[in-house]
Amino acid sequence: MEIVEPTGGAEISVPFTLVVDSSEELGPTDTGNHHVHVYFDGDDSSYEVIESGNGEEHEITVDSPAMEGVEPGEHTLNVSLRNADHSAAGAEAEVTVTVGEEGSGGSPSDDEDDESEEPPDYDY
């Protein structure tokens, strides 16, 4: 099992794209296939579940359970191949990444757009 993207040492901003490559076919639990748990710094108490595709792009957003408690800075991104019953299948991989400020790489937020707009005029 391998983390294709992000690469080791990369600087990532949230949301970021994750690509994993596994020797096993991935799928939801009810297919009986394996899936992947994604988490940071070896703490698998909160994790994102990847249930589809090998080499497919997955977006990890700020709402992902994997991002819970992850502050900007250097972190280890872990992936763990899981059996359909969620037990560890043995294969794991990790890369070191630097997480940037939240939303620093994302599209400009609506709030920023709102601030640049003139307040609406109301006729009373």
Next chain:
Amino acid sequence: MTTEPGTPRPTVERNNARTRWLHAAVYTTVLVLLLTGWWLTLGQEGRPSPLSELTGQSDAELHTAIGWVLTGVAVLGAVAGWRAARTLLTDSVRFRRTDLRWFARWPGAVVTGRFARHEGHFDPGQRLANLALIVLLLVLIVTGVGLWSVSGGPAFVWFNRLHRWATYVFTPVIVGHVLIASGILPGYRGVWRAMHLGGRLRRRDAQRVWPGWLERTDAAASAVKAEGGDGTGDGDEPRQARFH
């Protein structure tokens, strides 16, 4: 409160301590399994439930571990209490034609408390619920062990399918059981005492819900008294008084 010698106590023991402890172990484990199972089913995997945060275990791990505890409790209950388990089964499968009248009056009696008479140790609705719960728990335990043993693959798909569908049926049955046993419905007021604390409920509640059982219990207690026991019903109500 004192009781005149020979006067039946105002309460009657319905379940002994061993039965109550077994029931408590089953409902505690089942509650945890339902909470963690539904949490995972509703797509919350990876996001720790309050129970997961409390224990430091993931919901999937917690579900598996508590599933084993329930399996152990069920095996222990069936082996150590095989006589009680057999009685529970035989009392639950015994139906009479007159029970139809009980079912017909049940919707109104839930509110008024005027149930049709039945002779069972359990009322006819309780017997149906017992059978449903026993079968569904058995399916859930067997498929749960199956899910654990295969981890994935085609057999997992079938165990998973059965486990989920059994849960879909089990959940409303349990909700109904809790609704009735809690005594929220006027007809069942006070029956929660039968399985909690001392397992004693008021005689008037027992008379309303399990009239035949109460009469047999009283008759057996009188027989004990005639043979030299005190017959006050203080722990000497025969719990095996049954109808045949």
